[in-house]
Amino acid sequence: MHGIQFDKAISSESDWTKKSIIQFPNPQQISLSIRASALIFADEKSQQLLSLIEKVAPSNATALIKGETGTGKELVARHLHNLSPRREGPFAAINCGAFSETLVESELFGYERGAFTGAVGSKKGWFETANGGTLFLDEIGDLPLSTQVKLLRVLQEREVIPIGSRKPIPIDVRLIAATNVNLTEAVNAGRFREDLYYRIKVVPIEIPPLRERRGDILPLVEHFLEVYRNRLHTVKPELTSDTLKHLIEYPWPGNIRELENVIHRALLVCDGKTLKPFDLNLPSIQQTHVSDGEHALSSDQRLEKSINDLIRQEPDQLYDLFIQKVVLQTYEYCKSNQVQTARVLGISRNVLRALLKQFGTIQ
Numbered sequence: 001m002h003g004i005q006f007d008k009a010i011s012s013e014s015d016w017t018k019k020s021i022i023q024f025p026n027p028q029q030i031s032l033s034i035r036a037s038a039l040i041f042a043d044e045k046s047q048q049l050l051s052l053i054e055k056v057a058p059s060n061a062t063a064l065i066k067g068e069t070g071t072g073k074e075l076v077a078r079h080l081h082n083l084s085p086r087r088e089g090p091f092a093a094i095n096c097g098a099f100s101e102t103l104v105e106s107e108l109f110g111y112e113r114g115a116f117t118g119a120v121g122s123k124k125g126w127f128e129t130a131n132g133g134t135l136f137l138d139e140i141g142d143l144p145l146s147t148q149v150k151l152l153r154v155l156q157e158r159e160v161i162p163i164g165s166r167k168p169i170p171i172d173v174r175l176i177a178a179t180n181v182n183l184t185e186a187v188n189a190g191r192f193r194e195d196l197y198y199r200i201k202v203v204p205i206e207i208p209p210l211r212e213r214r215g216d217i218l219p220l221v222e223h224f225l226e227v228y229r230n231r232l233h234t235v236k237p238e239l240t241s242d243t244l245k246h247l248i249e250y251p252w253p254g255n256i257r258e259l260e261n262v263i264h265r266a267l268l269v270c271d272g273k274t275l276k277p278f279d280l281n282l283p284s285i286q287q288t289h290v291s292d293g294e295h296a297l298s299s300d301q302r303l304e305k306s307i308n309d310l311i312r313q314e315p316d317q318l319y320d321l322f323i324q325k326v327v328l329q330t331y332e333y334c335k336s337n338q339v340q341t342a343r344v345l346g347i348s349r350n351v352l353r354a355l356l357k358q359f360g361t362i363q
C-alpha cells in the first residue's frame with residue numbers, strides 16, 4: 001500500500017479556525033481524515049508562514065500577500081480575517097484585474113444615481129460592503145494609476161466618496177492586498193505608485209511556491225484526495241510508489257491550484273483502485289508515453305504536428321479544438337499565469353478564466 005499514511009492530529013485549540021489547520025512535523029507519518037476546510041501547512045517554510053499569519057492577524061495593519069499564481073493568496077487572506085477580531089464582520093474579495101479601468105472605481109467606491117450614463121440607481125462599493133470587516137484586493141498591481149491615487153486617499157482618510165456624490169462615508173476596513181507580479185519592478189517602471197506601495201506593504205507576507213515547500217505536497221495530495229473522493233462519492237485509490245515519486249518531483253508551476261486539479265482529474269480517470277502515474281497527466285510523465293520519434297521534434301515541428309492533428313478532426317469541431325489548443329498551450333507556456341496568458345492572447349482575464357473553466361483546467 002503506497003497510499004499516504006498520516007498519524008498526527010489537528011491542533012487542539014478551541015477556535016475552529018485554528019482547529020482546521022493541520023501542522024505535520026513529519027508528513028510521511030501522519031494519519032487522520034482531513035476535513036474539507038483544512039488548511040495544510042506541513043513544510044517547515046509553511047509553518048513559518050503560519051506563525052507569521054497568526055502573529056499579524058490580530059492587528060489592523062494592511063497586509064500585502066505576494067506569491068505565484070495558485071499558491072494560496074486568497075486562502076491566506078481569508079485565514080488572516082478569520083483569525084482577526086473582525087472575523088464576525090464581512091470578508092469581501094475583489095479581483096482588480098477583472099474590471100475595466102472605468103468599472104473598477106465604481107466597484108470599489110460605489111456610485112450615486114445619475115453619476116454616469118446608465119447609473120439608474122445608486123450602488124454600494126466594495127469598501128462599504130466590507131465595512132467592519134476585511135477587503136481583499138487581489139492583483140492590486142492591475143489597478144490603473146488614476147485609481148491608485150484614489151485608493152491611497154481612501155486609506156489615508158478612512159472614508160470613501162462614491163462617484164457622483166459629495167458625501168464622504170466613513171469606513172472601517174482592514175485592507176489585504178495580493179499580487180503575483182513584482183510590485184517593486186512595477187514601481188520602478190512607473191506602473192505602480194510608490195506611496196501606495198509603501199502604504200499597503202506594512203505587513204509583507206510572501207507565500208513560497210509549492211516547489212520550495214515540497215513537504216506540503218503529500219499532505220495536500222491526501223487532502224484533495226479526501227475532498228474530491230467525497231465529492232465524487234468514490235473510494236480512495238491507492239497511490240503507487242511511482243505516482244508518489246512523480247507528485248513529489250514535479251515542479252508544480254501552477255502550484256496548489258494545479259495540484260488540486262491534477263488530483264481531481266486523476267480521480268475521475270483512474271480505474272478506481274490504483275492511481276497510476278499516467279492518471280496524473282503531468283507533462284513530464286506524458287513524455288514517457290509518446291513515441292521516441294516525438295521526443296526528437298523541435299518546438300516548431302511539434303506545433304506543425306499539432307496543427308496536422310487538428311486538421312484531421314471533424315470540420316465542425318475544428319474551431320473549438322483549435323481555440324482550446326491555442327489557449328492551453330499559451331497557458332502552459334506562461335506557466336499558468338493567467339494575467340500573462342490573457343495578455344499574450346489579447347483577451348481579458350475574465351474571458352480566459354471562462355475558457356479555462358470550460359476546458360476543465362480550472363474550477
Ligand SMILES: Nc1ncnc2c1ncn2[C@@H]1O[C@H](COP(=O)(O)OP(=O)(O)OP(=O)(O)O)[C@@H](O)[C@H]1O
Nearest residue numbers: 038039040041068069070071072073074075256257
Ligand atoms: N495551504 C493550503 N491548504 C489547503 N488548500 C490550499 C492551501 N493553499 C491553497 N489551497 C487551495 O488551492 C487553491 C488555490 O488557492 P488560492 O485561490 O488561495 O490561490 P491564489 O494564490 O489566490 O491563486 P491566483 O493567483 O490564481 O488567484 C484553492 O482551492 C485553495 O483552497
Ligand SMILES: [Mg+2]
Nearest residue numbers: 073074138178
Ligand atoms: Mg487569488
